[in-house]
């Protein structure tokens with residue numbers, strides 16, 4: 027991929043000028059002036075409807091952003107991404123999570139696809155055998171519980187998917203242990219029967235402190251509760267470092283390899299999805315992959331104007347770099363997606379939280395937006411106040427599914443009424459006249475009205491993107507997650523950064539090891555005064 031500083035392109039200059047006009051755009055007026063606005067700024071792809079029309083853009087903005095994408099050679103970059111070029115250059119790796127969800131072995135990455143299909147076949151055979159009771163616990167009973175031990179990409183993707191697909195789960199009960207916190211481990215192991223539990227250790231590197239510590243504690247607990255000989259049947263591993271997993275004591279047969287061309291935070295489609303596949307069955311897992319593949323095809327083959335991930339990525343650039351918005355909210359109107367924001371935080375912020383461009387030079391523009399959110403309607407009763415009336419611009423994604431899983435029309439209508447009402451209210455706001463009229467009709471005195479009115483005014487004009495999907499299924503979920511993966515890619519290309527490394531995480535790991543050594547020797551002197559004082563307080567409570 028070429029090194030192109032986006033701010034040195036013609037399109038950037040054009041956008042800078044264009045921004046001066048658009049920053050005064052009033053969405054209410056934009057709709058009344060153009061009766062086709064909704065239609066012109068809405069994208070569809072099968073069961074997905076993505077309405078961009080409540081954003082602070084015009085058709086012209088969209089065109090100018092596309093020009094930016096073209097000047098930054100997004101087309102060629104997409105080609106490099108899907109064709110397995112080593113676009114993760116700082117780690118000298120290709121980025122091919124897309125190869126995990128296709129059957130096409132005839133492409134340039136055919137060999138990788140063949141390897142991925144073989145690895146999926148081994149995983150599916152294992153999953154089916156466990157779920158059919160052909161592979162059993164050491165005592166011959168059927169496994170009824172899975173404990174996934176992993177962190178970061180080896181946890182967030184699987185948990186998010188499993189929670190999202192609760193309506194598709196089988197009889198297996200899943201637990202996830204991630205934090206290096208004895209209390210977290212304890213809370214999980216006290217709920218399970220080790221005799222019928224399968225432990226899935228997931229670590230791409232098999233070198234992550236949290237996962238190894240938790241696995242060791244759980245293995246020791248298991249051998250006390252059951253016995254040492256049963257370990258081989260009850261512990262399996264997913265890793266790209268097979269040797270380390272063998273050294274840990276996992277039976278070679280029970281190690282499911284991952285590929286180094288799949289980044290941790292994009293790995294849920296691989297054997298990292300083992301626990302999920304055990305919990306929802308192989309057919310549902312396959313549907314998840316096929317949904318993601320559908321989005322891959324859309325992304326690869328659709329013109330930029332109609333391309334959902336391209337348009338969403340460009341909107342982020344627009345808000346981040348021109349409006350200087352610091353963050354974006356993602357609000358799913360379903361409890362099933364309650365872990366989506368956490369999953370996206372890793373996917374988005376670990377990928378695009380970079381301040382050096384592809385030449386190794388500090389960037390002279392903003393990158394990596396902050397992402398956060400919670401399901402609606404809960405979040406309406408929590409942080410929506412700030413989105414409606416705070417001082418910050420927070421573009422938000424509103425995601426909902428037109429059809430509910432269970433038949434409770436009263437609930438679903440109310441949920442969806444809130445979903446539609448919020449984006450409308452964020453856009454329309456409530457002006458002084460409307461506020462005064464309301465207060466008058468509620469019988470308030472003129473004095474009270476004058477006092478209260480300023481607090482009740484909503485400026486409106488708050489941008490939102492509505493993503494309305496027919497129904498939450500494994501397929502539509504796969505498609506939604508892939509949509510965000512490609513959005514991340516688009517942003518990284520425009521920002522001219524490497525989205526697929528994560529050197530920033532490494533420093534914290536090294537420092538924690540150093541302090542651990544001090545803690546084990548009750549030392550505190552080698553640090554700054556603040557850290558020394560905190561360590562001493564810690565020792566005083568624990569010794």
Ligand SMILES: O=P(O)(O)OC[C@H]1O[C@H](O)[C@H](O)[C@@H](O)[C@@H]1O
Nearest residue numbers: 178179180229230231234290531
């Ligand atoms: O799967 P593992 O090798 O144990 O890595 C788990 C996590 O480790 C680090 O935090 C990386 O930054 C993450 O991207 C990764 O997902």
